[in-house]
Amino acid sequence: MVTSKGPVHPIGQGPGTARAAELQLVDRCRQGELGAFEELYRQHSGRLFSLAVRMLGNPADAEDMLQEIFLSAHRKLESFRGEAALGTWLYRLAMNQILDHVRSRAARTGQLTDGLDDATVLADGMGHRLADRAIDRIDLERALAELPEGCRAAFVLHDVEGLEHREVSDVLGIAEGTSKSQVHKARLRLRGLLRR
């Protein structure tokens, strides 16, 4: 099961009130109220768009993916029972769609696990140290987009989204050891990229 950074309750609302408000919102969406679905979109699109951009490596694909996620969510809202928070339900749905896309793309390029050559990563990542300043967010996003597909997916799930290696291995369908090696290679590669 994917845990991940959990949804945040609206300010001033406890979990019970927030859950009741979510169920009410979902009910309005099910009745076809566009304004309600827009409210749901505004609450969750940022986080899901970020996940898509980082997993897919480019904003244009992520934008298309975001549309598919929310259209699919609208169709599947009938099955939402409120057992999990709406944010968690949407996150899982988004993750499954993004991963389907990543897997089919990786199957074409053969890159779900074999993105980086060990010797190159070691040579690139273990040289001089990073400049002694905070890592710039934009530089990090850019470097992330340069990582090979599989390596990037494992790194995003582990270091950005906060999943354990066991969870990353479940989600990506790879061995736990492979998840570790992919994340570790990604960090070394990022060190090389961020030094440029």
Added chain:
Amino acid sequence: MTCERYLNSIQESVDGTIGSIRRAELEMHLDECADCRALRDDLQRIHDAAASLPALEAPDRAWLQIAGRLRQEGRIREIAPAPGPRPNYVAWLAAAAAVILAVVTAMMLLVPQKAAPVQRAQTAPPAAGTGNTGGGNAPASQSVEAAQTEVDAAQQQFEKAIENLEKVAKANVEALDPGTSATIDKNLGIIDQAIADSRAATRAEPTNVAARETLFEALRHKVTLLQDTISLINEMRKGNNAAAAQLVNKS
């Protein structure tokens, strides 16, 4: 040179999964090896920076496209007309556009020298009705042709207002710095795309109230952005940087 035999321990230390014995061994090594210490610090910083990456903002057009597709798929419930005589929404929009035209005229007087002249006929308030005359109430049912005629008439009013605002803005654009000007152009591009999408949806279904509302909402956005642009130009010309900054922040 970093010691490769400690590489796994360094990574596991960053993961937070290293055992206590290996941790102690690693710490002893790090006390003596500056390269490995630098590597551990850098990987930790990369991990921490990744964990604190903020959420990105999805582009506005993504929502417009989602809403358009939901409508195409018939998944949106159209708002039923209120019982009794319904206010003539389109005629109200035409009246709103007329007010905008008057505002444009006033604003053009504020923008000195280079403002493009406006034809008198365009500044005169247009008729409030757009096919439905008298009292502003539409008939209970509308034919597709009548609905399309109403939408077209209201659109024309908006387009006149937009055209005039664009003339003024373009004639005075040099008052803005290139960065602000580029941002405004980018936003106008997004709004234009939204207008084109919702116009296509309205043409496909002229009686679709929600599609109309989206179209007029996008047109209103464009008018507002252009009005703000002209206000910004005025404030820049007057050297009123505080007011200009306020307008930029509002945008």
